Amino acid sequence: MLTTLLNKRSKSLLALAAATTLMAACGQGQDAGQSETASSGTDSQAQSGEQYSRSQLRIVGSSTVYPFSSYVAEEMGATTDFRTPVVESTGSGGGFKLFCSGVAEDTPDMTNASRPMKASELKMCQDNGVEDVTQIMVGYDGIVVGRKAGEPALDLSREQLTKAVAAQVPQNGQLVDNPYTKWSDIDASLPDTEILVYGPPTSSGTRDAFEELVIEHGAENIDGYNGEKPAIRQDGKFVPSGENDNLIVQKLAQNANAIGIFGYSFLEENRDKIQAAKIDGVEPKRALISSGEYPISRSLFFYTKNAHVDKIGGMNEYVTLFLSDQMASDRGALKKLGLISLPPEDLEQIRENWKNKEKVTEASLKGSHG
Structure with missing residues (x-):
């Protein structure tokens, strides 16, 4: 079943992406069993008891969560009477x-x-009137720094990575435009090859996490930054490569000297093409990511607009399926795609949060960042 759905998912992603543009402009036809009442798409309608005329869930956001979300969407479309939700990778x-x-x-x-x-x-x-939102944590992920499979393995510190991608670096007591063109310029133990890093764009949650977990940490431990977080260089050494991490994987497979920054799930799916570097001496392995020992570990989420739950069919069913043991547990299908699952007791608590439609507050967000 898993193999069939994986094949189906790969064939369907282009169709899903194409459908998203249309979904953004207008509603879709009504499924049998849903209200036939047309919707004006206004805020006043959202306060009424009417359903929306479109019959597919619309999901946007992170390129890292996208493979998991798309798989659950495909499973829902294949095993229920609901239409397959449309999932778009827009960045967090x-x-x-x-x-x-x-x-x-x-x-x-x-x-x-x-x-x-x-x-x-x-x-x-x-x-904008979106006041009732629930945060759903679905698992863990590690940010991988990878290169083409078969090349010499890398072990990079976060300080070395910072020096490679920062727009400015400390030299002789002041910050100067980054002069490093080769890895060996940073440290003689590193390869004597040109620095070329394919990474996420500014709209990406992976970029946000990389800046926080790598660059902020690196700057704190490199004399001369004095508490300032450097911007990422824009001289062609760091190349933003869009929201599709598969494109980064393809570029690495074609260029033995390049390295890329992407989510752990893309490493899992492409181990025949790419390999991961150690970061501060630690490999990106499941147990080390979930424990936080791997230095570039993070949590993955999705957020629900609860005012839409009664407006369009399938929201409850989608979330329930995503959080099921069949999908999100350590025995679930999403593990094979690279999701690092929550402990069972934490997953059960997330299910309770959804059941109770726990509302996001500024205080709860501070806890999420903690």
């Missing part, structure tokens, strides 16, 4: 902008995120 930041734009038919029902929602994003939601 881009997803929150769309999600928080209002309570209306032409806005997403959920958004995936590879970092917690920011307080500023919660305020954006509230300012």
Whole structure:
């Protein structure tokens, strides 16, 4: 069953992405058993008891969570009477902008995120009438620094990575534009090859997490930054490569000297093409990521717009399926795609949070960042 659905998922992703543009502009036809009442897509309608006319869930957000979300969507479409939800990879930041734009038919029902929602994003939601949101933590992920399979293994410190990608570095008591062009310029023990890093764009939660867990840490431990977090260089040594991490994998497979930054699930799916570097001497392994011993570990989430639960069929069913043992547990199908599952007691608590539609607050977000 898993192999069949994986094949089906790979064939369907292009169709899902194409459908998203249409979904953003208009509603879809009504499924049997749903209300035939048409929706105007206005905020006043959202306060009524009417259902939306579109019959597919719309999900946006993180490229890291996208493979898991798409798999659950495909499973739901294949095993229930609901249409397959449309899932779009917009990046975590881009997803929150769309999600928080209002309570209306032409806005997403959920958004995936590879970092917690920011307080500023919660305020954006509230300012636009999106006041009832539940945070669903689905598991853990490690940010991988990888290169082409078969090349010499790398062991990089976060300080070395910071020096490779920072726009400015300390030299002779002052910050100067980054002069490093080769890895060996940073440390003679590193390869004598040009620095070329394919990484996520500014809209990506992976970029946010990399900046926090690598660059902020590196700057704190390199004399001369004096508490300042450097920006990422824009001289061609760091190349933002869009929200599709598979493109980074393809570029690494074609260039033995390049390294890339992406989520652990893409390593799991492409071990024949790419390999992971150790970070501060630690490999990105499941147990080391879930324990936090791997230095670039993070939690994965999605957020639900609860005002839409009664407006469009399938939200409860989708979330329940995602959080089921069949999907999200250590025995679930998403493990084979690279998801690092929550402990059983934590997963059960997340299910209770969804059952009770626990509302996101600024205080709860601070706990998520903790």
